[in-house]
Amino acid sequence: KQEVTQIPAALSVPEGENLVLNCSFTDSAIYNLQWFRQDPGKGLTSLLLIQSSQREQTSGRLNASLDKSSGRSTLYIAASQPGDSATYLCAVGRYNFNKFYFGSGTKLNVKP
Amino acid sequence: DTGVSQNPRHKITKRGQNVTFRCDPISEHNRLYWYRQTLGQGPEFLTYFQNEAQLEKSRLLSDRFSAERPKGSFSTLEIQRTEQGDSAMYLCASSSNRGGLYSGNTIYFGEGSWLTVV
Numbered sequence: 001k002q003e004v005t006q007i008p009a010a011l012s013v014p015e016g017e018n019l020v021l022n023c024s025f026t027d028s029a030i031y032n033l034q035w036f037r038q039d040p041g042k043g044l045t046s047l048l049l050i051q052s053s054q055r056e057q058t059s060g061r062l063n064a065s066l067d068k069s070s071g072r073s074t075l076y077i078a079a080s081q082p083g084d085s086a087t088y089l090c091a092v093g094r095y096n097f098n099k100f101y102f103g104s105g106t107k108l109n110v111k112p
Numbered sequence: 113d114t115g116v117s118q119n120p121r122h123k124i125t126k127r128g129q130n131v132t133f134r135c136d137p138i139s140e141h142n143r144l145y146w147y148r149q150t151l152g153q154g155p156e157f158l159t160y161f162q163n164e165a166q167l168e169k170s171r172l173l174s175d176r177f178s179a180e181r182p183k184g185s186f187s188t189l190e191i192q193r194t195e196q197g198d199s200a201m202y203l204c205a206s207s208s209n210r211g212g213l214y215s216g217n218t219i220y221f222g223e224g225s226w227l228t229v230v
Contacts (some may be wrong), residue, residue, distance in 0.1 A: 005153070032217060043203060044155070044221040045118075051217075089154055093217070097143055097207070098168040100219060102154030 002027045004092055007101035013080055014111050020076040021091035021106045028068045030039070031097070035064050035075050036089045044089065048075070080110045116222035117206050124228045125194055132190045133225045137206030144187050145219065146179055147203040151167050155203055161187060194229045 003026040013019055023033070032051050036044040048057045048064040050073070056065040063076040073090055087107045091100040117136040125131050137144050142163050147155035158177070160168040163184035173174075181187040191198055201224040209217055 006154075007217070034219065036221075041226075042207075043118075043223040046218050046220060049218045091155075091219070093219075097209075097217070098160045098162075099157050100145070102147075104152070104154045 002030075002092055002094075002101040004090060004101045004103040006088075006090060006106050008106060009104065010107045010109075012109040012111065015082060017080050017110075018078050018083070018086060019080055019108075021088050021108070023073040023075070023078070023090045023103055025071045025073075025101070027092075029095070030092045031072050031095045033064075033066055034091045034093065034100070035062075035073075036091065038087045038089060040087075040098045047088075071094065080108075081094050081111050082110045084108060085110050091103075116204055116206055116220050118202075118222035118225050120225060121223065121224045121229075126228060126230055127196060128193055130190065130192045131194060131227060132188055133164060133202050133204075133227075135187045135189070135204030137186075137187070137204070138208075138220055139202045141206035141208040141220075142184065143207045143219075144181055145205040145207075146174050146187070147205065149203055149224070150199075158189070158202075181221055191227070194227075196229045199229045 005024045007022045034049045036049045050066045061078040066073045087103040087105040091102045144161040146158040149155045159179045161181040171221045176192045179189045205219045205221045207219040
């Protein structure tokens with residue numbers, strides 16, 4: 001069974017810092033990996049999708065990388081802002097698209 | 113398209129009652145998922161539909177849970193004889209590998225339906 005782990009569970013940084021969130025998974029036979037943002041009491045908003053054949057994806061201040069062989073992905077956030085405060089979740093997708101496995105998330109607090 | 117829509121957003125029910133949640137996916141999305149999330153945890157898979165066929169169901173799901181997706185459009189998730197342990201947020205998501213604005217295997221989530229069993 002696929003196990004997804006996110007470290008750290010919580011992170012507090014001052015505004016303007018660059019930061020890295022980590023996601024690891026136990027089974028490298030994945031189809032894709034997706035990063036989400038979740039605000040308190042809300043649903044999940046997709047940030048970036050990386051296909052298994054890709055190494056990284058970028059959107060604005062966000063950059064996600066994928067290393068299938070080592071079972072790791074990172075989400076890099078540049079020049080963090082208070083509005084980035086949220087919980088960030090990664091999800092690993094299987095080849096038949098029937099299920100996505102989620103980590104427990106990293107709760108980020110960016111202090112003004 | 114306004115995205116994935118879920119109703120009701122909040123439901124408070126007494127233990128033992130039945131509840132039903134509805135999900136309207138992004139139009140033309142052929143894949144639909146239900147997940148459950150409790151505080152401080154990531155979403156936990158419940159079930160998956162491809163069009164109208166329910167292709168996978170979590171072994172964690174008891175017989176009190178049932179989901180349908182008639183005609184491959186909207187979906188309903190029913191919980192019978194609710195228990196306090198069912199209190200959680202129920203999330204619906206959809207995706208598609210077809211062309212169009214909301215495609216490319218990205219999964220899109222609704223805002224969730226909060227269930228509180230008292």
